[in-house]
Amino acid sequence: MMLRVEALTLSFGGVRALNEVGFEVAEGEFFGILGPNGAGKTSLFNCLSGLVAPTGSVTVEGTELLGRRPHEIAELGVARTFQNLGLFGSMSVTGNILVGAHRQISGGALSAALRWPRTFRSERQARERADELIDLLGLGAYRDATVDTLPYGIRKRVEIAKAVASGPKLLLLDEPVAGMNHEETDQFVEFVLELKARMGLTIVMIEHDVPMVMRISDRILALDFGEVIGVGTPEEIRHNERFISAYLGTPAGADAPAEPQLHGGNR
Amino acid sequence: MALTETAPRLRPVRTGQPPARRRDDSRLCRTRTQRILLAVAFVAIVAFPLSVESAFLISLTGTIGIFALAALGLNILSGYAGQISLAQSIFVGIGAFAGVALGGLAELPLLVWLPGTFVAGGLAAALVAPLTLRLKGVFQIVLSLALIFVGHYAFINLPALTGGNGGISATPSLSLGFIDFGELTVAGMRYSYEQGLFILIWLVLAASMIAVVNMHRTRFGRALVAVREAETAAEIAGINAARVKVQAFVLAGAFAGLAGGLLMAQLRYVQAEQFGINMGLELLIIVVVGGLGTTWGPVVGAAVISSIPVLATQYAEHIPFLQADFSQSGEIGIPVGQVGLLIYGLALVLVMVFEPRGLSHIFGAGGRSLLRLARRARTTSEPVLVPQPHAHLGGKA
Incomplete structure (x- = not known):
């Protein structure tokens, strides 16, 4: 169960x-x-x-x-979305999805500061997966856009992308x-x-x-x-x-x- | 995550969109221009002090570097993680006195005492982090104020390390073994202690900035910003918000400690009085004026905020209403000792009203439009200021 x-x-x-x-x-x-x-x-x-x-x-x-x-x-x-959205307004769409993927990326403050290769490899892989999700949900045009500037329907899609990014x-x-x-509802059901x-x-x-x-x-x-x-x-x-x-x-x-x-x- | 496995490729929900640009944003330099500028910056760090003789200018730019370093730490805490602290000065003080103990009293080499100041600042911050981060907003400010007074009390009551109220002097070694920043000799030329120290300060600052940029663009940095923007949503995404905030606080303290160590090396004399509310406020104002949560904010802010009072003092005789001492002349005006406060206040108000994103944003936007102009001048033979009609509509036809 x-x-x-x-x-x-x-x-x-x-x-x-x-x-x-x-x-x-x-x-x-x-x-x-x-x-x-x-x-x-x-x-x-x-x-x-x-x-x-x-x-x-x-x-x-x-x-x-x-x-x-x-x-x-x-x-x-366990991942969830919020009714009134739990997005990080000043970050890009990619940034939000990567926060969602937090638990899939390795490395902390120190290894990032030192540009530890393993950390950055895991970072690159996460970015590739984020790009895949972005394509899957048709968010390509908004990849680098700041979330605050996007219309509500798009933000709802980003919210779902963020939730599933954690795998x-x-x-x-x-x-x-x-x-x-x-x-939009039909599209949502499809993806x-x-x-x-x-x-x-x-x-x-x-x-x-x-x-x-x-x-x-x-x-x-x-x-x-x-x-x-x-x-x-x-x-x-x-x-x-x-x-x-x-x-x-x-x-x-x-x-x-x-x-x-x-x-x-x-x- | 099994997005790429056996399942057939899904067609995008909406067609007709341009394919996503593939760009790795975690890299340090995203363009060739940035790589060149970075190299130029490193050359300038060495070339500038060796070609400038003015002791005043060298010491001023050294001070800017030190304050930028302390502000860089505070920017992690206040800019990225959104937690306010006025007590950054206490950690600068802890670093300075740790430097006195390790570099001055124990006469340890540079490679021990300078990292020691970093560790001391970080440890002290780790000690108080659980207290301050339990609170939010205005309560956090009040607690950080209290921290300043507790720190000050501790400083003046440990005379063996701090010299009590009178302060303590130290002459730390600046030698790396093969190179001594204290007695720099290049091609037979002897350079002063201040010139060598300038190089050390700015190399440490550059390395710290690179480290912070690396952190900001990866998992840890995103976690900081996520906690600032929406703490609950960040936790749902698997971020341990409490832990991330403590890490930010410790990093802020560590960079402050490092700045304190360098300040001690610059002045070769430190006194508890220096690390009070004034420095704490100055650092917070540097971060806000420079631009909260920006890469260059601490440096730009320090350059403006730390240098204006010094310049005003230096050139008081040429500036109207400014004098060192009004008790003799009987005129009306601003004493030089007070001008700093005036400038801080003015800068803070102007930035908050006209550009809350800070000076570095103004400079960045200015720099980018200059670059665009230069590029256009190179690619078209047309005069730069006369745009071709409808060129902005992408009219290739």
């Missing part, structure tokens, strides 16, 4: 952001997470990447994540297509599936674009008010009454046109 979450509970003061959440993700799976705004989806990701301290258990290939610091979790092969086993995507148009196949990734994705999640996920977790309201294949979730009522507000919504289009998260 790639990822196993058990009895995960996270409270902020009196508010239970997550309550006894448990699910499993198999290796190579594309796992979608759906839920209305405030359902606890991003809190769940923050637990997985060590930004908050919940109770319960989260294991990746049998290794416990809770209690580890974010950079230690990254060492275990992760498990990739967590937090609303990767929020704010994108239909065409994420390609990356997944090529790098043997297991992907967990939070997204509000319900049709898209239904289309590409192997299985889906539906959350509402910090609780699991359903886990299963897209077909099972589509017919899950608790899911439908969570998204549409009333049980009568079951008769409404399928696939509600909620676009939370875009500002």
Whole structure:
């Protein structure tokens, strides 16, 4: 089992952001997470990447994540993207991707200062891999551009390139297509599936674009008010009454046109 | 990462884009011009002091080199890693007194006492780094202020090493064995101690700058900038932010220590009073005015900030409203001792308002446009200042 979450509970003061959440993700799976705004989806990701301290258990290939610091979790092969982007504004696209590749490059301050050949060889290899990723994601025209100057859609792509540059086993995507148009979303799906196949990734994705999640996920977790309201294949979730009522507000919504289009998260 | 393995080559998501330029940005010199300039700089470091006789000019440029070195260290911490410190002067002091102990009292050779000052500064910084880096922003400034007073207290209460309030003199050896910077003899010509020391200072500065450029362009340097820009995102990428910040602090202290050692060699007398808040402020202003997080910022900043007060003092009689002592003449004006503060403040305000990226950015942009002009003058027979119509539209037709 790639990822196993058990009895995960996270409270902020009196508010239970997550309550006894448990699910499993198999290796190579594309796992979608759906839920209305405030359902606890991003809190769940923050637990997985060590930004908050919940109770319960989260294991990746049998290794416990809770209690580890974010950079230690990254060492275990877990990478994530942020909903509002975690890019380094003053650096170039290549620079951002190379920061993503941090754990794949060897050498510290001293060996760099002395121009130690091994360090610079590893640096060159990382730059070659970064260039490959740049071509793969169609970022060639922006290779040396400062990230702050790029449009939002391009920055979202850089964010994903940065995350996969670490060569992760498990990739967590937090609303990767929020704010994108239909065409950009299709493009995103194309290259994420390609990356997944090529790098043997297991992907967990939070997204509000319900049709898209239904289309590409192997299985889906539906959350509402910090609780699991359903886990299963897209077909099972589509017919899950608790899911439908969570998204549409009333049980009568079951008769409404399928696939509600909620676009939370875009500002 | 198995991007290149058996999987078929993916066609780029968007076609019609130019293929990415392949350029290795971790190299020291990216263009031929840079390689030539680097060689010229090394020649100048040796040629300049040997061809200039003015003791005033040699000592001023030596001082600039020393302050640039201390600022180079602070630039790693404040420019790249984004952590503010006013206490850089304390580490300069620690280096200076370590130099007195190793080079003066213990009479060790240059190759021992000078690296010793580097290590002393770094060790002292490592001792306090965990404290200062726990704090952020304005609290960090307050703590670094406190550090200055603690350091000063330590200095004046260790009279065996520092001479207490009175200071201590030392005559360190500047000999490498085959070459003695203290008594430089080239082609039968004897050169002064200051001329030899100039070469030593600027060679150390050049080597340090190259080391810092190497760090900045590789994994460690990117980690520093990443922590400055977005600490959480940096940690998610696998960067141990706490550790990286401590490393930056230690490097800053080490380069400050090295500068202190050279300052001790230049003055051959050091006193705790020198390493107070004034020097700490001066170094921070050098880094900001020169350009935070730039390669040449510390040097440009030091050249401007450290030389203007000295020049003002030297030429006070020619400058209106400037005198050494107003108590005798009864006129109104600025005493030379205060002019430095005035200039620092003015330079800081001007830079923050007109070019927050610092003077080195202005110089860099100016240099690049000069190069462009020169290149255009070479490639076209047209007069440089009369551009061909629509040439900027790439009209090859």
